[in-house]
Amino acid sequence: MSDNKTETLKTLPLDSWHRSLGGRMVPFAGYEMPVQYEGVMAEHLWTRENAGLFDVSHMGQVQLNGEGAAEALEAITPGNISALGAGKIRYTLLLAQDGGILDDLMVTNTGRNLYLVVNGATKHHDIAYMRGQLPEHITLNHMEDAALLALQGPKAADALAKLNIQPLEAGWPVPNELYFMEAGPFLWGDIPLGISRSGYTGEDGFEISVPAEHAEKLAAALCAMDEVKPIGLGARDSLRLEAGLPLYGHDMDANVLPVEANLNFALSKARREEANFAGAERVLAQYPNKADKKRVGLFVNGRQPVREGANVVDADDKVIGAVTSGGFSPTLQKPIAMAYVPAALSETGTEIIVEQRGKRIACMVADMPFVPHNYHRKPKL
């Protein structure tokens, strides 16, 4: 997040729509973005019970085209991208040559190319890095004329069904037939949409890529429904924190390795065996549990939240870790946080101390997610 008011902020395709709905605009990732409309608490709880519409058009949408794009991307990610079937999505990490995490991203095999969604604050650096690392015949298309809307919550599927969106090609599912981490190309009337059953709130929901000039029509159609309200960045942050999902630039960065970030699931078995991704030697030396520190969840005693930047200290006040995200959980009505702690103190139930403004606050390592995920997963056979 940036507080630098002198930088030139860009506006989102839906900027005037956000303002007309009373959205309070703040600088984020180089854009003016709505932090809230009616209030973080109300918007958060609405999304957990109904459906919320988030404008995440600041995020980078990138297409990789060219023969062998999946294998090429595997040089700088630890995900099994080449095994990804058409219409399937994978969460993976963009790794520096030393294995440090440059970004986290979603990769979709569209059947025709790879479609990547990367973080807004890192997108230009990501694209430059990929351009430098990928073979020349792989082309990168930064889809700057596309908006991205996330429809999230238990009523998201019912709401989306009302729009009568059809698959672009016969034989593909309609949006509601997608399972979690599946995607496809669709038509809403004559407007092309790329829809993924995914999100970053822990709820069922969809992420919808739409040409910028049609974004307002889609957002308005969804928000005209009783079960859908526009939701700001503030609730997006508290929702993802409850879901135990790390936020790049806060809960991980280029100085952190995947095992430390508690992202072992992103190191796929096949890729661990091949061990040929950037920084593999250094990354795999920590696998599965040989890192000195680890990202954990925290419950905080009392009602006062601990915040990003607060230190984790030992009995002698020595700094042994740091809080990387912290806030008040609207669902649980108590403060929760993520922190890096020494591996020896990372077991669930371990008591640790956070020091904030000279006060020592008792915390306990907690399982994540703090609030159970509610994904629409494909039934196991």
Next chain:
Amino acid sequence: MSRYYTDEHEWVDVEGETATVGITDYAQEQLGDIVFVETPEIGAELSQGDDAAVVESVKAASDVYAAVSGTVVEVNDALEDEPALVNSSAEEDGWFFRVTLSDKSELDDLMGEKAYKAFVDGL
């Protein structure tokens, strides 16, 4: 009783030597849903501009500075169980603390209601 305002969006009600301090309705609106208020210790000696309290919303913590110098004589215990009082009644039931003023001349530099309103309108 006279009410004064600061450019940090605090209000100060003065009655004799005692001042009651809180944050303005504009401030609570900006902060959003308030989930915790850390009030100062009774007996604390505050100098104007010191950190006096912390107000926490879902997303962020904000410092509340001592609008005036003085000794804390009372804090609003109701905020412990119901911090949202600051949202629903910022300028009455959601007060933060009371001090015995140590330098009443500090009040001369604060704004009156009209001046504060003009200040907020200009933001």
